[in-house]
Amino acid sequence: MTAPKKLFIKTYGCQMNVYDSERMAEALGGQGYIETQSAEDADMILLNTCHIREKAAEKVYSELGRFRGLKAANPDLKIGVAGCVAQAEGEEIMRRQPLVDLVVGPQSYHRLPEMEAKTRAGEKALDTDFPEEDKFEKLKARPKAKRGPTAFLTVQEGCDKFCAFCVVPYTRGAEVSRPVDRILTEARDLVERGVREITLLGQNVNAYHGAGPDGDWSLARLIWALNDVDGLERIRFTTSHPNDMADDLIEAHADCPKLMPYLHLPVQSGSDRILKRMNRSHTAESYLRLIERLRAARPDLHMSGDFIVGFPEETEQDFQDTLALVEAVQYGSAFSFKYSTRPGTPAAERPQVDEAEKDDRLQRLQALLTRQQRALQDAMVGREVGVLFEKPGRLPGQMVGKSDYLHAVHVDSDVVVPGDLARVRILSSGPNSLAGEVLPR
Numbered sequence: 001m002t003a004p005k006k007l008f009i010k011t012y013g014c015q016m017n018v019y020d021s022e023r024m025a026e027a028l029g030g031q032g033y034i035e036t037q038s039a040e041d042a043d044m045i046l047l048n049t050c051h052i053r054e055k056a057a058e059k060v061y062s063e064l065g066r067f068r069g070l071k072a073a074n075p076d077l078k079i080g081v082a083g084c085v086a087q088a089e090g091e092e093i094m095r096r097q098p099l100v101d102l103v104v105g106p107q108s109y110h111r112l113p114e115m116e117a118k119t120r121a122g123e124k125a126l127d128t129d130f131p132e133e134d135k136f137e138k139l140k141a142r143p144k145a146k147r148g149p150t151a152f153l154t155v156q157e158g159c160d161k162f163c164a165f166c167v168v169p170y171t172r173g174a175e176v177s178r179p180v181d182r183i184l185t186e187a188r189d190l191v192e193r194g195v196r197e198i199t200l201l202g203q204n205v206n207a208y209h210g211a212g213p214d215g216d217w218s219l220a221r222l223i224w225a226l227n228d229v230d231g232l233e234r235i236r237f238t239t240s241h242p243n244d245m246a247d248d249l250i251e252a253h254a255d256c257p258k259l260m261p262y263l264h265l266p267v268q269s270g271s272d273r274i275l276k277r278m279n280r281s282h283t284a285e286s287y288l289r290l291i292e293r294l295r296a297a298r299p300d301l302h303m304s305g306d307f308i309v310g311f312p313e314e315t316e317q318d319f320q321d322t323l324a325l326v327e328a329v330q331y332g333s334a335f336s337f338k339y340s341t342r343p344g345t346p347a348a349e350r351p352q353v354d355e356a357e358k359d360d361r362l363q364r365l366q367a368l369l370t371r372q373q374r375a376l377q378d379a380m381v382g383r384e385v386g387v388l389f390e391k392p393g394r395l396p397g398q399m400v401g402k403s404d405y406l407h408a409v410h411v412d413s414d415v416v417v418p419g420d421l422a423r424v425r426i427l428s429s430g431p432n433s434l435a436g437e438v439l440p441r
């Protein structure tokens with residue numbers, strides 16, 4: 001029997017990349033690869049890259065340079081680049097860094113086995129097409145490996161919105177939704193393998209419109225169908241665009257028992273002037289009205305958001321409008337960044353805000369968001385919440401899980417094990433997590 005080959009995947013960026021890395025490992029599993037946590041003993045290294053940060057491509061080149069010694073020590077080592085930088089840079093990667101054997105864009109992962117075979121034959125392999133075939137269908141899972149209690153499931157990819165700061169429409173292509181039956185089959189398979197919570201992923205997930213047995217289904221219909229999957233206890237979805245928050249999805253937040261009371265709904269700015277320049281096609285007011293409707297449907301809904309400060313031409317008044325919107329919403333969690341240019345996007349060409357000013361605005365915004373997050377977390381003390389336990393904590397006898405609202409929760413208990421969903425009374429609130437006690441069933 002030949003020894004398995006070892007695969008080291010380094011994943012950058014979003015949850016969709018985490019999901020894609022799992023699928024790539026499964027695809028290469030069919031070629032006799034098992035995963036390793038160390039680049040040093042790998043037969044193949046894959047960097048699954050993200051284009052969202054400033055100088056993303058340069059960072060990938062410098063990371064690749066670090067593998068020179070490994071390749072010299074093991075000439076059979078194959079090095080590949082996947083993800084959004086692979087899509088954006090294409091052949092240029094192999095030209096600038098001859099160590100690279102394989103470049104694969106996010107739409108072509110199902111072709112990895114044949115690409116890997118090509119590299120073993122001593123050739124370079126490049127595929128950054130946007131093929132018509134369904135890559136998910138072609139990505140064959142390994143036989144029923146046990147999974148942890150939570151999993152991502154990609155239902156939609158790509159985006160047609162063309163926000164002025166974002167590379168996704170260029171790197172992931174146009175919006176595509178997977179058919180309903182394939183998603184339900186994958187969800188049942190995940191549940192059989194131990195998964196109890198599924199987060200549906202898409203760059204624009206609430207624009208989902210996959211083919212169902214009787215025409216296209218909305219995301220809400222898909223969620224209701226998943227609600228009927230026995231053994232699945234929780235459903236989440238991310239990332240949403242305010243303009244695609246359809247009535248049936250708002251209603252699902254009121255009525256669908258397994259849909260969790262947490263919604264990540266990026267707004268990016270509270271200034272209509274900046275939102276227009278960002279090509280966001282919603283206003284601060286329409287966003288706030290939407291949140292009112294969502295909270296009317298589900299009063300305890302925890303909101304999460306994304307913010308960009310220092311977008312080109314943002315004035316102090318524009319920034320004040322963002323702070324006012326944050327005050328109005330009261331976020332349970334948020335991600336905030338300084339604007340950084342992404343080559344090829346419209347905003348990269350515009351007059352930029354001074355870096356020190358961006359730093360100052362980011363600090364002020366984050367201070368406000370942290371206060372809100374902490375206040376909402378502290379308000380959980382004394383309440384009973386559902387917690388899905390995921391793994392042992394750092395201390396002996398400790399278990400860690402996530403609340404319905406996505407707070408990290410610790411308990412001291414020898415009763416619960418990973419995969420248990422229990423009622424927990426929250427006893428205290430720390431900087432980043434809650435502590436509680438498991439209540440009798």
Ligand code: SF4
Pocket residue numbers: 159160161162163166167168169203204241
């Ligand atoms: S909606 Fe999201 S993914 Fe689409 S262009 Fe805008 S920021 Fe990018």
